[in-house]
Amino acid sequence: MTLVGLSFAYLKDRGLNTALNILLLALGVATLVILLLFARQLEGRFTRDAQGIDLVVGAKGSPLQLILSSIYHVDVPTGNIPLSAVQALRQERTVAKVIPLALGDNFRGYRIVGTEPAYPAHYGAVLSDGRMWDKPFEAVIGADVAAGLGAGLGQRFLGSHGLGSGQSPEHDATPFIVVGRLKPTGTVVDRLVMASVESVWDMHGIAHDENEHEDEPDEAHGVMQPEVTALLVTYSSPLGAIQLPGFINRQTNMQAAAPAVEITRLLSLVGLGIEAVQALALLLLLTAGLSIFVALYTALRQREGDMAMLRVIGASRASIFGQILVEGMLLATAGALLGVALGHGVIAAAAANFRQLAEMGLDAGRFDIAELWIVLGALAIGAFAALLPALRVFRADIAETLAHSR
Amino acid sequence: MKLAAGVSAATTPLVSFSTLSHAMDGRTVLAIPGWEQAAGEHALVLGPSGSGKTTLINIICGLVTPTSGSARIDGMDMTALAPAARDALRRRTIGLVFQTLRLIPALTVRENLALAQHIGRGLHDPAEISALIARVGLAHRADAKPRALSQGEGQRAAIARALITRPRLVVADEPTSALDDSNAAAMIDLLFETATATGATLLVATHDVRIRPRFAKVLTLAPPALQAAA
Ligand SMILES: Nc1ncnc2c1ncn2[C@@H]1O[C@H](COP(=O)(O)OP(=O)(O)OP(=O)(O)O)[C@@H](O)[C@H]1O
Ligand SMILES: [Mg+2]
Numbered sequence: 001m002t003l004v005g006l007s008f009a010y011l012k013d014r015g016l017n018t019a020l021n022i023l024l025l026a027l028g029v030a031t032l033v034i035l036l037l038f039a040r041q042l043e044g045r046f047t048r049d050a051q052g053i054d055l056v057v058g059a060k061g062s063p064l065q066l067i068l069s070s071i072y073h074v075d076v077p078t079g080n081i082p083l084s085a086v087q088a089l090r091q092e093r094t095v096a097k098v099i100p101l102a103l104g105d106n107f108r109g110y111r112i113v114g115t116e117p118a119y120p121a122h123y124g125a126v127l128s129d130g131r132m133w134d135k136p137f138e139a140v141i142g143a144d145v146a147a148g149l150g151a152g153l154g155q156r157f158l159g160s161h162g163l164g165s166g167q168s169p170e171h172d173a174t175p176f177i178v179v180g181r182l183k184p185t186g187t188v189v190d191r192l193v194m195a196s197v198e199s200v201w202d203m204h205g206i207a208h209d210e211n212e213h214e215d216e217p218d219e220a221h222g223v224m225q226p227e228v229t230a231l232l233v234t235y236s237s238p239l240g241a242i243q244l245p246g247f248i249n250r251q252t253n254m255q256a257a258a259p260a261v262e263i264t265r266l267l268s269l270v271g272l273g274i275e276a277v278q279a280l281a282l283l284l285l286l287t288a289g290l291s292i293f294v295a296l297y298t299a300l301r302q303r304e305g306d307m308a309m310l311r312v313i314g315a316s317r318a319s320i321f322g323q324i325l326v327e328g329m330l331l332a333t334a335g336a337l338l339g340v341a342l343g344h345g346v347i348a349a350a351a352a353n354f355r356q357l358a359e360m361g362l363d364a365g366r367f368d369i370a371e372l373w374i375v376l377g378a379l380a381i382g383a384f385a386a387l388l389p390a391l392r393v394f395r396a397d398i399a400e401t402l403a404h405s406r
Numbered sequence: 407m408k409l410a411a412g413v414s415a416a417t418t419p420l421v422s423f424s425t426l427s428h429a430m431d432g433r434t435v436l437a438i439p440g441w442e443q444a445a446g447e448h449a450l451v452l453g454p455s456g457s458g459k460t461t462l463i464n465i466i467c468g469l470v471t472p473t474s475g476s477a478r479i480d481g482m483d484m485t486a487l488a489p490a491a492r493d494a495l496r497r498r499t500i501g502l503v504f505q506t507l508r509l510i511p512a513l514t515v516r517e518n519l520a521l522a523q524h525i526g527r528g529l530h531d532p533a534e535i536s537a538l539i540a541r542v543g544l545a546h547r548a549d550a551k552p553r554a555l556s557q558g559e560g561q562r563a564a565i566a567r568a569l570i571t572r573p574r575l576v577v578a579d580e581p582t583s584a585l586d587d588s589n590a591a592a593m594i595d596l597l598f599e600t601a602t603a604t605g606a607t608l609l610v611a612t613h614d615v616r617i618r619p620r621f622a623k624v625l626t627l628a629p630p631a632l633q634a635a636a
Pocket of ligand 1: 455462
């Protein structure tokens, strides 16, 4: 039986009090861990999905909406822009890459993106099996789509109009056929169904070069022209950032939005909310610290006689001081570890029950280095809460304590 | 010099003090002439309430520094040592039995002994603990917590704990004053028996005149009023 063993015995002896203090601390730690993981993973997902995209060009409207719909595929698009914009932008000297996106359809909630193979390539996606599309209605699916639908190569499916999971009637046109599946990338591509831009046009009966229906008059398709929803632009020189957005926003019917600017704006909005909850969590931690302090303080008052006895049989002040500190630290360690486990558990449960969170890329299995700081913070609180009662050891006179305690 | 004194332990008295006095709040609470107790010579400090028995024990244990005079334990001047050295001397040589027992309620009897063994000698010897528990007749209650022990069982546990550090001197403050005649006799029997078996010397402080006949060597403390007069 060492003094550390004694700490355990004391904690066990007032088991309910110990359990409640551990729980209180764990709740504070868990809240902080949840906030941290949520903020970090959200931010990580935001930056990863937007990496290498300097500008998004789309229909006029809210720039944030344009960014959300065309980079993160979470909001509805602002509208469409003429296909001619693709060529026009590609001719700009400051532009290195233009990736067109045609949006508006889904298959069971997974968005169908009409684009070019350059799009998955931009995110470093490689095929796990099959091949890239090269004809209309050939589709390549991201890893999450493949897992979520259990779709294999050769699988046929009909897209539905709209971006949510299909209430609207399915297009009664040609079905898509899965020709390739991508390896997981940890980016938005994992959750997308990708096909050629022409496929999306065909779904909506839009005429285009490759579908020359000379026998049908143009009126059969109404006024619909080949359009795309958005263009993802990468600059070749920093000059692009100076000239291009201003030009597009002033001189054309389109708008240009910089992901970096919009995301910073969005995160600062989200950040305000996170900071508010963070303050509450810190308050919770301090409450837990105070509760540990009160528990140790009252326990030590009852144990004054024990401590004096230990001193008499030869324990040094330092070792008794250490014993009390260890008691606080054991509480804090248990609370911190339980809190981390609880935090990850809650995130796992949330990701399992709310698809939007899973789509945000919330992953309970990932640990953040900052969690270590939260744990250390909790330990510091435990140590501090134990410090004040423990310091009494250095003030107490043994003979007097023996005389006045049982 | 201290070392030499320790080596010649066989001839040095285990406990000795010169003329000793102690004052608290400007009042003399203890004033006694010189005294010596040899190893193996069980002794009794007898005096009425308030005569300074606990104060004397505290001085012997190095918990209180007397106003004048000094107490030597095993040849070393307890009163002249620095606090840490006092702790060490007490840890090495003295085992204490408290009137209120002071067993740690969160620990079992066995664990109480193990903790004292760890603090006193820095080792863990389960066999010695079991043997001592058996010697005081508590083998069947070794894993019980103090709350679950009877008064007599608690006293046995407290004596076992005092002996587990193999002290040369066992000091007991009022071990019998709260007990009835038969229990008081049993307590003294057990103290004598275990002390003799482990080679420890007893120093018992009490106002309980019932145990006076059991000791050959007695230090009688005068009532406070008489001490003040002296
Ligand atoms: N902290 C203190 N401050 C002032 N006086 C004290 C203090 N502690 C004890 N005394 C006094 O010192 C005297 C001796 O006390 P002590 O406790 O040594 O007596 P005792 O012989 O052990 O008595 P008892 O048999 O009741 O335990 C008493 O008169 C007591 O009132
Ligand atoms: Mg007393």
